[in-house]
Amino acid sequence: MDARDDEARLFDAHCHLDWFAHPTRVAREADAAGLDVLAVTVTPEGWRTAAGELAGCPNVALAAGLHPWWAANGHCGEHDVDELCRAVEDQRLVGEVGLDRSRGRDAPDAWSAQAAAFERVCAAAAGASAAGAPRVLSIHSACAATDVLDVLERTGAAGCCRCVLHWFSGSTPELWRAVRAGCWFSFGERSLATGRGREYARLVPAARLLTETDLPAAAGDKGGAATLVDSVGRTLDSLARARGADVRALVAQNARALLGD
Secondary structure (H helix, E strand, O other), X not given: OOOOOOOOOEEEEEEOHHHEOOHHHHHHHHHHOOEEEEEOOOOHHHHHHHXXXXXXXXXXXXXXXXXXXXXXXXXXXXXXHHHHHHXXXXXXXXXXXXXXXXXXXXXXXXXXXXXXXXXXXXXXXXXXXXXXXXXXXXXXXXXXXXXXXXXXXXXXXXXXXXXXXXXXXXXXXXXXXXXXXOOEEEEOOOHHHOHHHHHHHHHOOHHHEEEOOOOOOOOOEOOOHHHHHHHHHHHHHHHHHXXXXXXXXXXXXXXXXXXXX
16 A cells, blocks of 8 residues: 555555455545555455455555454365465565454364464464564454464564454453553444443554454445445544544554554
8 A cells, every 4th residue: 555644544444345346446436535445355365366456556455364264164274374374474464364252163173273373374474574574463353352362472473563453342451461462453333332342442542543344244245435434434433532532643643653664
């Protein structure tokens, strides 16, 4: 993504741009509307496809990912983890990755698959960051915040990567542990619809605050960029109410810091 110095621009730190039916059109609409995006993917194959489709979109930063759901259900296997680890050697942006203990995804086989994948990816990101520019990780941590933080600390990723906890919903002690570990936090309107989400948005350090949409909800969405722009706008309004101050310029500044060298 090109460097953007205009504090009037919006930022979506976690969206599934490749799930739109026409991702390139949506990206161009978003750019015209003043929205920059960190587009996460859920499989290495999806990342490869999106890299071709979105090449030349200056407002899009594309992350290579392997979502824990796809690891847990066997859709992605060891070869996919191998591919993502190789990609991390050259790609600074990684996501969506993480762990999920919800809805039975902590069954032994499902848990071991996603845990092994996340550990390997974090170790690869830590190694690549130590040798060069810090990797940015957009991280899923549903019902698994302690597990995620354990991996980030054990692999060294917490210290040398920029770790963004997307839609964080852990406990208050887990929140403060994540803050001490140097994590960033991306909030969307759905997380801010809860009392816990609004309280966490008030508490996290200002320099680690980001906005997200986590949209669209499923592949093949025929919508346009207005869905993302409107959602980010509502999120900024909710954050302003939670923190008692306008945060638009702050989020723009944080976005530049996150994606900068």
